[in-house]
Amino acid sequence: MNFRQGDVLVFQIKKPKNKSVSSYGFKHKPSGVIIEGEITGHLHAVTNGKLFEKDNKLVVQADKGCQLTHPEHDNIPLPQGTYEIKIQEEYDDSNPTMKSKVKD
């Protein structure tokens, strides 16, 4: 199950039930803030769920009632589960990787 809120992409991933996200070396991000808009300061954030980060990779452990929030976009309820979060990318030929995250 995948979701998109603006430039934030949410992909459901499978994780063994007996292993926690932190056991893979991910650190809990208590603020729940996925990304902050450079210009508006508006936040994409997670409520009723735990956000984890490792090497710029974001994972959400969604509990009951988990939601993806943003002031300008409709909230997205996330069913219980584990999700990987990515940011939409645009083509950038000045970058050796040929892409860069969409800045907003």
Place this chain on the structure above:
Amino acid sequence: MMFNSFYGNRNFTNDTHIENGKITIKEKGFKEIVTIVDRQVTELKIIKNGKFTYWIKYGEFEKERKNGITHKILRFKNTTGKGKDGLCIRKDFKLEGYKGTCYTFFANGRLMWQKFVYPNGKVAYYARSNAKEIIAVRPDGTPLFRFEGEKFNFKGNGYGEPLIYNEGMYNSWTQAQKWNLSKTKCAYTFYDKRGRAKNKGQYENNQRIGEWTENYKTYFFISGVKVNKKLFEMPSDKVDPYRVLREPNAQARSMLLKKIGYERVVKKCKGVVIHVDKKRKNSLIDFPMKTDEKHYRMNDQYTKEEDEYDQCHLRILQVTCTSTKSKHFIRVPALPDWNTSEKARQGTFNGYDKDAKNINFERET
């Protein structure tokens, strides 16, 4: 809910062996009395330091008291004992610092109107559910605020209360956020005691637009982006359309697109629309524009001519946000594999892997 939690906390079930009677739980300065009739909990009272703080009579009312005085009453529908019908909620609170009582009237569970009355009998505001304007006054009759909008949101504040007023939720909230205003289209003005606009602003499609005042200071917004007065007041035909293509920030690009106009940007920058996705309101446009920066090659499989075309053109995917309805420009490769709006859109999700499977989203906002 209250009864379930009562039993749940004490390992009771609804099928308790108590058929009729009262259970009293006493702790220091705290007393809880539950009345049971025919194995059904009918009443619950909570008394703290000798004063009622909470009292619910199933099918009749729910009362909350502070310092022995009732400050909120919720009445249930007479005939069924469930839901709301009639003048159901009476609650005491402060409206922008002025004490008063709020009355909320329902019809078959639907909120019909709400009014706030000061102790001197003056009505602060009377808001109908289909109102397009709400005007409020202070106890002395001077204006307090004015809302205009498509509709007002009575769905409930952060505590689940059907109030358009939200004060007390978060200290960091702006004055607009204290009110359950529908951000689809609304404007608000808060007046000081001298009748001057202290705070005012307007929303369209969840974004701040136009002139805003916060603590008498004026700001300008286009598509949710704060801009300076010069740009805000500049006629759109005076703004260089190439600014849109040079702007690295997607939100700022969107703001400039709104200011200048999408059609004008495409025309003035000699854009060629190569594909339109009518369903998603997206399009793919090639702009002849040589990039000055160092150019890396996308993939060795493209011919020299294809690569040169990519170097001399900006291929832009124009997308329309479902929430804000704003148009956004996202750069995509000007190469043969990315020649439809949907293919290019998928590229923004899969890192421009042309062999990747399409990603479908359960919900996009």
